[in-house]
Amino acid sequence: LPNYWRYAIKPSTEHSDIVYKKQVHDYRDIWTARVYNNYRWSRILLNQLVLVHMAKLGSFLSQDETEQNNHLRVVSEMATDLCTSVSAQFFCYNAQRAIRRRVPGMSGCFLLLFPLAVAGSGMGVPEELHNWVIKLLDFIGRKMGVSQALSMIDRTKKHREMWMKLGHVEPDSFWMQAV
Numbered sequence: 001l002p003n004y005w006r007y008a009i010k011p012s013t014e015h016s017d018i019v020y021k022k023q024v025h026d027y028r029d030i031w032t033a034r035v036y037n038n039y040r041w042s043r044i045l046l047n048q049l050v051l052v053h054m055a056k057l058g059s060f061l062s063q064d065e066t067e068q069n070n071h072l073r074v075v076s077e078m079a080t081d082l083c084t085s086v087s088a089q090f091f092c093y094n095a096q097r098a099i100r101r102r103v104p105g106m107s108g109c110f111l112l113l114f115p116l117a118v119a120g121s122g123m124g125v126p127e128e129l130h131n132w133v134i135k136l137l138d139f140i141g142r143k144m145g146v147s148q149a150l151s152m153i154d155r156t157k158k159h160r161e162m163w164m165k166l167g168h169v170e171p172d173s174f175w176m177q178a179v
Contacts, residue, residue, distance in 0.1 A: 020083040041118040072124035079119035121159030
């Protein structure tokens with residue numbers, strides 16, 4: 001990608017519910033951040049799909065465990081990056097920042113719901129990340145009045161529980177529940 005697509009990871013100066021692990025991504029503009037997050041949630045889903053199919057096919061290669069760990073690492077990294085980037089797109093909590101950037105206050109909130117649910121329910125993501133996503137969805141739902149965020153909490157928790165119980169999931173049951 002060209003240099004203007006690069007972003008920086010910086011320590012956060014704000015103490016806010018929308019900042020993950022006291023770090024933020026600094027993007028050139030909101031659209032670059034959104035493209036990156038679309039890339040991230042799609043990589044999470046793709047790697048999970050590979051893991052589900054690897055489990056369904058059984059073990060054929062001696063490298064299966066290494067490959068499986070690589071896919072789990074990618075899921076975790078993408079989920080972490082996605083959560084770290086939330087504050088760059090979520091402007092409702094800081095009205096002055098929204099005005100400076102000429103972005104409507106609620107603009108970042110709605111487009112983040114699905115990516116947050118994907119990250120929070122990702123196979124192998126840390127419990128801390130999952131809990132942060134649930135807390136943020138609750139914040140969006142209760143403090144901002146976005147009922148869709150509240151409805152996503154239960155589904156995110158159920159997907160997380162499914163990965164934890166089974167270690168893997170049968171493809172048919174996963175996709176039927178996701179629809």
